[in-house]
Amino acid sequence: MEKELQSIVARIEPADSHWEKLAWERLRSQIRPRGSLGRLEEMAARLGAIFRSVSPSVSRKIIFTMAGDHGVAEEGVSAYPQEVTAQMVFSFLKGWASINILADHVGAEVRVVDLGVASDLPEDWAVIRRKIGKGTRNITKGPAMERHEAVRGLVEGARLVMDAVQDEGFHLVGTGDMGIGNTTPSTAIVATLTGKPVKDLTGRGTGIDDAAWNRKVRAVERALAVNRPNAADPVDVLAKVGGYEIAGLAGAVLGAAAVRTPVVCDGFIATAGALIACQLAPFAKDYLFVSHRSQEVGHGAMIELLGLSPLLDLSMRLGEGTGAALAISLVEASARVLRDIKTFEEAGVTDTGR
Numbered sequence: 169m170e171k172e173l174q175s176i177v178a179r180i181e182p183a184d185s186h187w188e189k190l191a192w193e194r195l196r197s198q199i200r201p202r203g204s205l206g207r208l209e210e211m212a213a214r215l216g217a218i219f220r221s222v223s224p225s226v227s228r229k230i231i232f233t234m235a236g237d238h239g240v241a242e243e244g245v246s247a248y249p250q251e252v253t254a255q256m257v258f259s260f261l262k263g264w265a266s267i268n269i270l271a272d273h274v275g276a277e278v279r280v281v282d283l284g285v286a287s288d289l290p291e292d293w294a295v296i297r298r299k300i301g302k303g304t305r306n307i308t309k310g311p312a313m314e315r316h317e318a319v320r321g322l323v324e325g326a327r328l329v330m331d332a333v334q335d336e337g338f339h340l341v342g343t344g345d346m347g348i349g350n351t352t353p354s355t356a357i358v359a360t361l362t363g364k365p366v367k368d369l370t371g372r373g374t375g376i377d378d379a380a381w382n383r384k385v386r387a388v389e390r391a392l393a394v395n396r397p398n399a400a401d402p403v404d405v406l407a408k409v410g411g412y413e414i415a416g417l418a419g420a421v422l423g424a425a426a427v428r429t430p431v432v433c434d435g436f437i438a439t440a441g442a443l444i445a446c447q448l449a450p451f452a453k454d455y456l457f458v459s460h461r462s463q464e465v466g467h468g469a470m471i472e473l474l475g476l477s478p479l480l481d482l483s484m485r486l487g488e489g490t491g492a493a494l495a496i497s498l499v500e501a502s503a504r505v506l507r508d509i510k511t512f513e514e515a516g517v518t519d520t521g522r
């Protein structure tokens with residue numbers, strides 16, 4: 169597994185700056201005032217660099233919603249009980265949840281992956297089964313998982329995305345999460361990677377009260393003190409204070425970058441995964457779009473560390489891939505901007521704007 173992870177990471181090359189230049193040339197010669205489509209143009213130029221094309225198509229879209237449970241939930245850090253993770257997986261499979269509706273709205277398929285739900289999911293559920301463990305261990309007492317388990321989660325996430333792109337022809341990937349308690353490990357990850365005070369990075373997750381917030385801050389502080397994750401070793405951080413679904417989310421970003429495919433990450437937890445991926449393979453960032461700014465307070469520090477601007481700011485804090493779904497429509501729009509808007513020359517319009 170470690171070898172396979174290394175080979176995935178080694179495949180990740182920077183996006184193509186030559187094609188980015190060609191994309192900017194086309195964008196600048198389109199029949200509209202120069203720069204008038206703002207950030208859509210930046211997205212379009214990045215797509216040109218990713219696909220090595222000025223006529224990219226991203227019509228086939230897929231969202232992977234990665235699920236896992238967390239031993240730290242027993243510290244009372246969430247507003248909901250652990251069984252909600254499996255219950256929401258069932259709802260995703262039924263098509264009842266927010267992600268189903270928003271993904272359908274933008275024409276994206278949803279796949280639900282069990283990387284570490286605490287219970288055995290019934291055999292007749294159409295979930296993608298990649299269970300590494302039945303929930304992580306409590307990070308306030310020791311490591312969330314073994315290092316080899318973190319590597320396995322990374323590889324499983326990467327494989328799912330690479331297969332979807334290479335075997336099924338998807339052009340654009342979104343990442344989302346489901347896991348009661350997972351804002352706690354995500355906070356521990358961003359605290360480790362930024363060194364900022366835990367208090368400033370800890371949010372309200374599913375909507376916890378002040379007492380639970382205090383417990384959450386203490387849980388993250390204890391997790392860091394007990395495990396001493398090595399910020400210079402992203403797999404160590406993931407294994408000690410991460411989660412199974414966070415490993416899958418990080419792997420999905422690696423897999424997308426390895427097959428030169430844009431990937432849109434959702435909110436706080438999916439971005440924690442993306443951060444791990446970009447620490448492992450800095451060029452992965454060339455393929456990454458941060459869908460939205462989550463209301464979870466520590467998300468700002470993650471975004472700052474990545475150096476990417478979120479596409480939307482809708483005061484959302486749901487997860488599941490919901491922000492990714494909405495932003496996917498913008499990424500698709502920017503591909504159409506690049507490909508379909510005619511140039512002054514093509515349209516015979518007088519150009520005096522240079």
Ligand SMILES: O=C(O)c1ccc[n+]([C@@H]2O[C@H](COP(=O)([O-])O)[C@@H](O)[C@H]2O)c1
Pocket residue numbers: 245246247248345346347348349350351352372373374375434435436437438462463464484485486487488
């Ligand atoms: O994606 C986000 O920004 C986000 C912010 C807060 C909560 N969530 C979701 O809520 C759950 C985690 O919250 P908690 O309070 O149980 O740690 C998990 O299922 C996430 O998908 C997601």
Ligand SMILES: Cc1cc2nc[nH]c2cc1C
Pocket residue numbers: 248252256345346347374486487488
């Ligand atoms: C009901 C519910 C749905 C969710 N979706 C993502 N995280 C969630 C947390 C809860 C509690």
